[in-house]
Amino acid sequence: MPRDTLTKKQIVDTAIELLDEEGLEGLNMRALGKRLSSAATAVYWHVKNKDNLVLLAGDQVWDEIELPDLAAVDWRAAAVRMATGLHAMLARHPWLVQAMGSHVIYGPGKARHDDRILAVYETAGFTGPEADRASAAVFTYVLGSALAASATASLTRRLARDADGAEQALQEAMAQAREVALRFPRLRTRLDTPAAAGYNASPEQTFELGLRALLDGLETELGTAQAPSTAAAG
Structure with missing residues (x-):
């Protein structure tokens, strides 16, 4: 999308979609530009940097709350x-x-x-x-x-x-957490x-x-x- 037709609202709306799907760590100008079919430089024309974009997106979602x-x-x-x-x-x-x-x-x-x-x-x-x-x-x-x-x-x-590695790490952590919890009577009762x-x-x-x-x-x-x-x- 050319710089002169890209709007700040389009950028912020798309950033929110990206954040919802990928989280804070998944937000970057290149990924955002790809979603907008625009170069990252065009995004910078409207938004200073990633921190500024997080601020704009973070403020906009508050409008969703009914007063x-x-x-x-x-x-x-x-x-x-x-x-x-x-x-x-x-x-x-x-x-x-x-x-x-x-x-x-x-x-x-x-x-x-x-x-x-x-x-x-x-x-x-x-x-x-x-x-x-x-x-x-x-x-x-x-x-x-x-x-x-x-x-x-x-x-x-x-x-x-990381489906394989992360899943295994999660299962191991859950097993260890259960093992620790079983040492305590009230936690053991709830687990059992x-x-x-x-x-x-x-x-x-x-x-x-x-x-x-x-x-x-x-x-x-x-x-x-x-x-x-x-x-x-x-």
């Missing part, structure tokens, strides 16, 4: 919707978790999300730093929950590149019963349980903080 109307839903429903939306987005783009560990991801897409999530917790009654901490606690939980999907995607790509697969079989339920417990805690803290002022007013 709830705070006039239509209560704060807790809005918080759940945004947390599950973020979790789903990170599952679609597992490379973003890795990118956030090595890049400062910023831009209008992420800022749009961050501004609304602060509004959610301010609507709940948190003020100033309290709203910052509440939103950060939920964000950290969602990010941590997405690590497993990111690691699985990376491992799957490794297995695809059908319930052992329960967590892996229902990660969504585990995520929902943790999110509910976290929001319960925030709601309790909010009520406790508001109680003295309510009593004083009475």
